[in-house]
Amino acid sequence: MIHKIASKIGMKKLRDVYRPGHLAVSIELFPPKTASGEHSLYEHVGKLVEYHPDFVTCTYGAGGSTRDKTLEIVRQIKLRFGIPVASHLTVVGSTVDQLRDYLRRAQAGGIDFVVALRGDPPQGQSSFVATAGGLRHANELVELIGREFPGFGIAVAGYPEKHSEAVSFDSDLLHLKNKVDAGADVVLTQLFFDNRDFFQFRDRCAALGIGVPIVPGILPVTNLKQIQRIASLCGSKIPGKFINDLSRSDLPQWQMQVGIEFALNQVHELIQQGVLGLHFYVLNQSQAMLAILEGLQIRSSRTA
């Protein structure tokens, strides 16, 4: 169902999304592999947009494997639902000319923001290898976008528990500062389950002079197996009590309810501690996310 026509919206500034007195909500999706997955994705998005998320993002498959699909999904979401969209973009497997080509097409497609990343290596490759004629790190991509495509708002990735390859927390933070100094408007964090990691990370960013919003990445957990797989991929610790609570029953409804309650508690504390936004990894589902948005009474507080 087409809610609004995208052309009425125009490009929004990412910095304006994060402002005092407004809790910005962004929702991250990934490109489905099948036509039925895509159909169901738009159905879920249709339910989520009732809560007025500030923007929706779509990931860019490892090694650029979903390049065209990513662009198509964000373009379609903007067209069908009339909300701002961000395309993730990684440097993996692309020359600078290929990155430019993607950015040109994204610009022509009315994409508002770019989540600028180095990216994970393609499947079967254990470490990142720079492409000949390409870039090495996300800060170089931020520079390229800022220099040649200044109309895009830029988000970058931050790691409350440190990036797995970083030699130290301090060096990781310095590299994050480079990305912000290169022109990033906001830092979206890797998912985490212990808010203390986020608060320490945010304090350390502030101490280094990183002045852009640091937006926590939240995974609404729907089952134990899923959280264990995802956390092992991105290196996030899962609190023992959360695992115990999830393990108490195999019933899907039980596990989803525990996940929703955990996310609600996590998010309430983050809001109390002054975050300007929340970035949700919804994994192309809406049930848990809708319960969380409802629990936060986001519908009433955001449309008032």
Ligand code: FAD
């Ligand atoms: P970088 O910022 O380049 O950092 C990578 C590593 O190099 C870090 O250890 C850093 O400390 C170090 N480093 C950074 N800059 C320099 C420098 N100039 N010199 C030396 N060392 C440096 N992956 C995907 O494939 N597709 C996606 O769509 C995607 N979306 C994501 C969205 C979010 C919000 C987050 C948090 C992550 C996402 N990822 C995605 C995962 C991300 O690509 C990986 O974590 C990747 O390993 C690092 O990407 P980065 O942009 O943080 O890289």
